[in-house]
Amino acid sequence: MIKVIIADDHAIVRSGIQMLINSQEDMEVIETAEEGEQAIRKTVELKPDVVVMDLNMPPGKNGLFATKQLKELVPQIHIIVLTMHDDKEYIFKVLQAGASGYILKSAEDMDLLTAIRTVSNGEAYLYPKATKALIENYLEQIAAGLIEDGTALLTAREEEVLSMLAKGYSNKEIAEVLFLSVKTIESHKSKIMEKLNLKTRPELVKYALKHGLLDFE
Template sequence: MRIVIADDHAIVRSGFAMILNFQEDIEVIGGAADGLEAYAMVAKHRPDILIMDLSMPPGESGLIATGKIKEDYPDTKILILTMHDDEEYLFHVLKNGASGYVLKSAPDEELLLAIRTIHQGGMYIHPKMATSLVREFIRKEKDSYTEDPFELLSKREMEILPLIAKGYGNKEIAEKLYVSVKTVEANKAKIMEKLNLSSRPELVEYALRKKLLDF
């Protein structure tokens, strides 16, 4: 594994380089003092992994650099190595493409585990931070569930929606559900309005997303 280390303290870069170069499967090929230098090193060497600190004053921070590097060089995996155990930092860098988050207070064994994990295509989050990540995920899932317009549909509308998506006409749906054609038409209009849809293809796509079609 070819690795670049980005940290504003030269002694920190040297210390981590010594630990990593001692491993048979790891080679540190360069260092950077801020986000701009980290970007340049990645552009030049295309390392397998970039280990990056978040706060590197007065240069560009790792927070900003992570998104730029992942956008332009997606094959380089980014492992955040920082003293910040703030969940906001964690959420931000993960959204911007980081594959791992380790605290500088962690033992050497954890750093090596994180490197090997993300190199194999996985993700590694420091256990202390993983709890915050799970809590946030659960909270957002609850929020999205309560805000989902699908929950606004009536029982009759939820019966009619998949039938429309499957291609049945209004008369066929009316016969299947033992209701009038006007009832079907009225419910269809309400479905389109509640789900903010404007065409049958959009409705089919929505039904597929919701797993309402038992093809």
């Protein structure tokens, strides 16, 4: 039996996917979540085989951040990102975050079921399938150093700290929000600046803006 957690901020969507999955003999939904932090907590606790993750889940941590953090906390987890965005940039970010699958909300029911079965076996599932060669080529270029992608160097926590620093939060304010010590935040900041070869806060803000880390919603 494939154990599944669904993470989506729309109750109707969660309910529909849950009924679809539970109608199958080889899989079941063991829990649902309505935002990224919930998805992280429940996945770490229950350790499902597959997480079906919505990309956009305001408020709270979005599906991309939750995917990156889950792969750090539970490396063996298989995550399928479910989204409305059929965009090359989104696909790149999702796969770099560690997702095993990418499927559109406009896909057929059977496509989602196939995706769940596929990733639960340790394989990748991309929709549409025609993007697979393109994604593999892109990731190969990153591995070969032909494409520079600094955000791939950062952990999920470092990316979160970078975003908050760029938005003007002080080290103390970030520490309070993330329930960490100021010393830990200062350490994260130093590592971020070193990894990205940044020297000043204006450079940090410019970098965050360029890489889409200044979403204030």
